[in-house]
Amino acid sequence: MTQVRKLYVWQLPVRFYHWNNAICIVALCLTGFLIGKPIALQTAAEASSSYWFGIIRFTHFVFAFLFFFNFMFRTFWGFVGNDYARWYHFIPLKKKQWREIVQVLKIDILQATGKPIESVGHNSLAGFTYFITFLFFTLQSFTGFALYADMSTSWFPHLFAWISPILGGDLLTRQIHHILMWGFIIFAIIHVYLVFYHDYAEKRGVTSSMIGGWKFIEEEKETEK
Amino acid sequence: MANRIVVDPITRIEGHLRIEAEIKDGKITDAWSSGTMVRGIEIILKGRDPRDAWAFTERVCGVCTTVHALASVRSVEDALGIVVPPNAELIRNLMFCAQYMQDHVVHFYHLHALDWVDVVSALSADPDKTSAIAQSISNYPKSSPKYFADLKNRLKAFVDSGQLGIFANGYWGHKAYKLPPEVNLIGVAHYLEALEWQKEIVKVHTIFGGKNPHPNYLVGGVPCSLNLSEVNAINTERLAYVGKLIDDAATFIEQVYIPDLLAIAGFYKDWGAIGGGLTNYMAYGDLPVNGVGDPKSFKFPRGIILNRDLSKVVELDAKNADQIQEYISHSYYDYSDGDNAGKHPWDGETKLNYTGPKPPYEFIDVEKKYSWLKTPRWQGKAMEVGPLARCLVGYASGRKDFIDAVTGVLTALNVPVEALFSTLGRTAARGIETKLVAGWAKEFYGKLLESIKGGDTRTFTSEKWDPDTWSAEAKGVGLTEAPRGALAHWIVIKDKKIDNYQMVVPSTWNASPRDAKGQRSAYEESLIGTPIADPENPLEILRTIHSFDPCIACAVH
Amino acid sequence: MNKKPKTVYEEFQAKGHSRRDFLKFCTMTAAFLGLEYSAVGKVVKALENKPRPAVIWLHFQECTCCSESFIRSSHPLVADIVLDKISLDYTETLMAAAGHQAEKSLQDTMAKFKGEYILLVEGSIPTDANGAYCCIGGKSAMQIVEEVAEGAKAVIAWGNCASSGCVQAANPNPTGAKPVHKVISGKPVINVQGCPPIAEVMAAVVVHILVFDTIPQLDGLGRPKEFYSRRVHDTCYRRPNYDAGLFVNSFDDENARKGYCLYKMGCRGPVTYNACGVTKWNNGVSFPIQSGHPCIGCSEANFWDNGPFYQHLPSFPGFGIETTADEIGVGLGLVTVAGIAAHAITTNVRKRRALFGKRVDDSNVDISKE
Ligand code: HEM
Ligand code: HEM
Ligand code: NFV
Numbered sequence A: 001m002t003q004v005r006k007l008y009v010w011q012l013p014v015r016f017y018h019w020n021n022a023i024c025i026v027a028l029c030l031t032g033f034l035i036g037k038p039i040a041l042q043t044a045a046e047a048s049s050s051y052w053f054g055i056i057r058f059t060h061f062v063f064a065f066l067f068f069f070n071f072m073f074r075t076f077w078g079f080v081g082n083d084y085a086r087w088y089h090f091i092p093l094k095k096k097q098w099r100e101i102v103q104v105l106k107i108d109i110l111q112a113t114g115k116p117i118e119s120v121g122h123n124s125l126a127g128f129t130y131f132i133t134f135l136f137f138t139l140q141s142f143t144g145f146a147l148y149a150d151m152s153t154s155w156f157p158h159l160f161a162w163i164s165p166i167l168g169g170d171l172l173t174r175q176i177h178h179i180l181m182w183g184f185i186i187f188a189i190i191h192v193y194l195v196f197y198h199d200y201a202e203k204r205g206v207t208s209s210m211i212g213g214w215k216f217i218e219e220e221k222e223t224e225k
Numbered sequence B: 001m002a003n004r005i006v007v008d009p010i011t012r013i014e015g016h017l018r019i020e021a022e023i024k025d026g027k028i029t030d031a032w033s034s035g036t037m038v039r040g041i042e043i044i045l046k047g048r049d050p051r052d053a054w055a056f057t058e059r060v061c062g063v064c065t066t067v068h069a070l071a072s073v074r075s076v077e078d079a080l081g082i083v084v085p086p087n088a089e090l091i092r093n094l095m096f097c098a099q100y101m102q103d104h105v106v107h108f109y110h111l112h113a114l115d116w117v118d119v120v121s122a123l124s125a126d127p128d129k130t131s132a133i134a135q136s137i138s139n140y141p142k143s144s145p146k147y148f149a150d151l152k153n154r155l156k157a158f159v160d161s162g163q164l165g166i167f168a169n170g171y172w173g174h175k176a177y178k179l180p181p182e183v184n185l186i187g188v189a190h191y192l193e194a195l196e197w198q199k200e201i202v203k204v205h206t207i208f209g210g211k212n213p214h215p216n217y218l219v220g221g222v223p224c225s226l227n228l229s230e231v232n233a234i235n236t237e238r239l240a241y242v243g244k245l246i247d248d249a250a251t252f253i254e255q256v257y258i259p260d261l262l263a264i265a266g267f268y269k270d271w272g273a274i275g276g277g278l279t280n281y282m283a284y285g286d287l288p289v290n291g292v293g294d295p296k297s298f299k300f301p302r303g304i305i306l307n308r309d310l311s312k313v314v315e316l317d318a319k320n321a322d323q324i325q326e327y328i329s330h331s332y333y334d335y336s337d338g339d340n341a342g343k344h345p346w347d348g349e350t351k352l353n354y355t356g357p358k359p360p361y362e363f364i365d366v367e368k369k370y371s372w373l374k375t376p377r378w379q380g381k382a383m384e385v386g387p388l389a390r391c392l393v394g395y396a397s398g399r400k401d402f403i404d405a406v407t408g409v410l411t412a413l414n415v416p417v418e419a420l421f422s423t424l425g426r427t428a429a430r431g432i433e434t435k436l437v438a439g440w441a442k443e444f445y446g447k448l449l450e451s452i453k454g455g456d457t458r459t460f461t462s463e464k465w466d467p468d469t470w471s472a473e474a475k476g477v478g479l480t481e482a483p484r485g486a487l488a489h490w491i492v493i494k495d496k497k498i499d500n501y502q503m504v505v506p507s508t509w510n511a512s513p514r515d516a517k518g519q520r521s522a523y524e525e526s527l528i529g530t531p532i533a534d535p536e537n538p539l540e541i542l543r544t545i546h547s548f549d550p551c552i553a554c555a556v557h
Numbered sequence C: 001m002n003k004k005p006k007t008v009y010e011e012f013q014a015k016g017h018s019r020r021d022f023l024k025f026c027t028m029t030a031a032f033l034g035l036e037y038s039a040v041g042k043v044v045k046a047l048e049n050k051p052r053p054a055v056i057w058l059h060f061q062e063c064t065c066c067s068e069s070f071i072r073s074s075h076p077l078v079a080d081i082v083l084d085k086i087s088l089d090y091t092e093t094l095m096a097a098a099g100h101q102a103e104k105s106l107q108d109t110m111a112k113f114k115g116e117y118i119l120l121v122e123g124s125i126p127t128d129a130n131g132a133y134c135c136i137g138g139k140s141a142m143q144i145v146e147e148v149a150e151g152a153k154a155v156i157a158w159g160n161c162a163s164s165g166c167v168q169a170a171n172p173n174p175t176g177a178k179p180v181h182k183v184i185s186g187k188p189v190i191n192v193q194g195c196p197p198i199a200e201v202m203a204a205v206v207v208h209i210l211v212f213d214t215i216p217q218l219d220g221l222g223r224p225k226e227f228y229s230r231r232v233h234d235t236c237y238r239r240p241n242y243d244a245g246l247f248v249n250s251f252d253d254e255n256a257r258k259g260y261c262l263y264k265m266g267c268r269g270p271v272t273y274n275a276c277g278v279t280k281w282n283n284g285v286s287f288p289i290q291s292g293h294p295c296i297g298c299s300e301a302n303f304w305d306n307g308p309f310y311q312h313l314p315s316f317p318g319f320g321i322e323t324t325a326d327e328i329g330v331g332l333g334l335v336t337v338a339g340i341a342a343h344a345i346t347t348n349v350r351k352r353r354a355l356f357g358k359r360v361d362d363s364n365v366d367i368s369k370e
């Protein structure tokens, strides 16, 4: 008989991080896009009566800090959190993980049939994808703070001031920062889709798991650890 | 026995020029002109946005800064069928005039004068006498005995310091120097005055183009806006500034440059028979009054003079594939159809291929390829371009302003019209046209004010700005008169990108190596027969070469 | 001309000025440089004891507009620098001597002031074809710069050419043009960036070295912080328009006539470090943005390959002119959405087939009940 087991996968800090992160990324993409391509209002306005672009930029910077420290926190949690939160799920160092990556690609993406995927937290492909997004987070934060360094008197952004000279100046730094935005957007689209897809296909309660923390695993007989 | 001498670097020019000459019995019997630096800007332009080309080509030269930008935007506008608003034309003309005034004055004092003025001799000038001479030739207020005495002291202290800086190892005391000490002292005084003055007139560029050197241009007009109710645009204050700069420049040219030119030329009339060189002269003309499409309206007329025949002006067509062609028989390039082909610039090719001696070298092999300049020809003929060509075309076209100006100078110096075909003639022509240009600048300035008063403040047309409005293939040519002569850029645009870009530059015409038929270009031809008093100190070579105002970065690009 | 060079003080005496005049001059110099009064003593000493420093200015792959810019300086005036402050012993643009005589000037200075002279370089150095793309007196630029840099006390790279290769180093860099710091080693190189640099900035860098006897503090790209510590954007007088979101949309449109921000016209001010907004050009008359043209980033390395200029960010490499990262991003986004749609459809088909199959084959299990 099929039995449904309830499993606490996502601890509160992970969920807190996740939604914080999601909000930050949406806000940063929106404000970032506007920074890259502002609308030019044909108005008779005076500079002194408006500050909308300044506010957009300010918003970008506020969320930038939130985003960065939230990410730092997640990295920390990757070393102290529960098994599902641990860093090794993200980096495919073991043969088993690579095998799973191939398997997921076959079943989920190419929609071949086969043995169901065992992992409870993220599967290895998801984990690896998140690892890549973490690299994006790092790059985006580094380029962002490198650009921010010269707009700020605070010591913190200046920790990143060495980055622009390596890239030959601010323009390439900015170009990279801008291009990465599209990486985030595309990740978000696929990610949200896949979450709903898995819910639909596997019925493990993936969507709600990021809210309540619990997943519901359907098992034939034996439980897997 | 012929004796080969080398002058490399030729200094007090722009760029890297080498002259080799053979001397026999105190006269030059043959000469070779070699440009020794290349950058490949025509190659770099391929595949880029045509609207950016002006900025790239402007960097061909910072001495005649602006002229390549102007030729470039005109070539793109010609290709795309853009007609710029009248105000843009006037502003471009004002920038053009400012460039001429600055460039010609700097050439005269800082690049050419030391060929005629002996700085060391100025130390023995009598300040009182100097003052008297200065006051007899001009109303320039800085001419008191005290002024010249102070200057003489400054010069003496400088020389006594033992550190002669830029004046070290000059040809001081050479017997070809003929000016009395007092005129030499005036020359030194105005060398310094002109150095201070030249940084003023260029502010016309700063006002309209944001900076100098290398002010900004724009395909479709000019980047600045005119707005009389805005502090952030060209407004009355900015216009008044331009007006003052033009007035001051005209005063300097009238009170300092022209009187000095005449005074110095008076001592060197023998140079009215030396350095003539070629007998064909060409000018594209410029300073449109009614748009670039109407060359008849230009202040500088267009045309060609053949065999020094001033009774006739021949027409030219820059788009005709048989008229203007470039050769590479003696230049370090390859053509896909062989070394002796001549190519119209729309079909032009730029493929670097150095075949000269490996540096360090002592002599170049003049039998083979020996220069980075290509060799342009008009219907196979070598042409001289530059101030002299412009004056001659203006004169031969029967234009009253030119005839008056030219005759004025000839009468003042008491020389026949033939004296124009010479080293001295070239240097005089530069002064003549500077004076004309100063007058025209005032005229254009007045027209700009009138136009604004009439309610037209447009400076740009956005009609063809968007590349989606361009046809898949377009060709254009932008003609102008740079200070050193006829300049043109040819562009081929394909799929919104530059497919081919070729520049044929005034100094390319003048300083190029021999063509496929072995004909010499202007520099080489003009050196033939030049007397050389002391081959170790070939001052005379500098005189004739400097009279062209060489710009080799331009010539090669 | 082998006399012992005079100090600035001796020159003052020779010109008939008293020591009091000299001190006054020093105070003024100090004031000009913004020094405290107590520092005046230092300036006096500096100028009293030194002969005019020997300076060599080399010219390579250049347009000579750095030289042109230099002579536009109005404080200090260039004549005063060249006649009174330094001894400009070699510069092809202005020197009286030519040919062998010019080469002699160079050799004399290198020998006499070994380890003392300041080397200024204008233009880049071509490294392909054995250096044959730029030769002077039969020697290649590479050979000359190595030889002259050897005995130099400090090296100033003028402009974008000498600092980062400029236009001739733009893709495909047909001559292998390189900036000075990539050709010589073991010497401090000051990159006075710009195409050209601002006249007064050029003059001030020279004055800085003379008076303070140190090279100015440099940023990560070798530019003196004194002039390149701020983005054009941070000192731009149109910045309030930027913050207010007031942008020019097309040249000479209503917004351009009001002097709004040029960001959307491709202004590189936000990524360009230069003194244009403060020092401005030609003795403070204007600067590109003030005259209506966006900054093209002329004091940044590789700015030529970061075009088109009239577009906010460079074109995406490998795609045509005008193809921005955004267009490609939108394209990829659409592809993603299309992929997802396809995926969703096949998922549905598969799942339905699975449901259908189950119902037929295994009637014991009623999965639809949940
Ligand atoms: C998901 C993360 C982020 C995204 C999607 C994002 C996106 C963007 C985009 C598209 C731009 C406009 C670039 C242009 O076209 O010029 C931008 C600008 C900028 N971003 Fe971010 N960004 C993110 C994170 C950050 C972070 C962590 C920082 C750190 C401070 C940051 C700082 C900046 C700065 C300083 C600018 C330039 C603003 C200006 O010059 O006015 N960004 N961002
Ligand atoms: C409807 C909205 C969303 C839902 C329901 C959702 C749900 C989830 C779930 C269930 C996981 C765990 C995935 C797994 O099973 O392996 C997850 C992980 C993740 N999600 Fe989302 N997500 C949403 C939106 C977003 C957005 C907008 C972003 C940011 C662009 C985002 C970024 C991430 C990241 C980075 C992880 C990895 C988390 C970690 O383990 O640290 N999510 N999400
Ligand atoms: N030859 C030349 Fe130029 C000029 N005049 C340009 O076209 O100098 Ni640099």
Ligand code: SF4
Binding pocket: B059, B062, C061, C062, C063, C064, C065, C066, C122, C123, C158, C159, C160, C161, C162, C166, C167, C194, C195, C196, C197
């Ligand atoms: S940096 Fe620019 S201005 Fe200076 S020489 Fe090079 S091209 Fe000319």
Ligand code: SF4
Binding pocket: C232, C233, C234, C236, C237, C238, C239, C240, C242, C260, C261, C262, C263, C267, C268, C269, C270, C289, C295
């Ligand atoms: S014009 Fe350029 S530098 Fe000035 S505020 Fe706008 S973007 Fe910044």
Ligand code: F3S
Binding pocket: B211, C194, C195, C232, C272, C273, C274, C276, C287, C288, C289, C294, C295, C296, C297, C298, C299
């Ligand atoms: S183009 Fe250059 S001149 Fe200044 S405003 Fe930009 S750095």
Ligand SMILES: [Mg+2]
Binding pocket: B042, B374, B502, B503, B504, B505, B556, B557
């Ligand atoms: Mg050419």
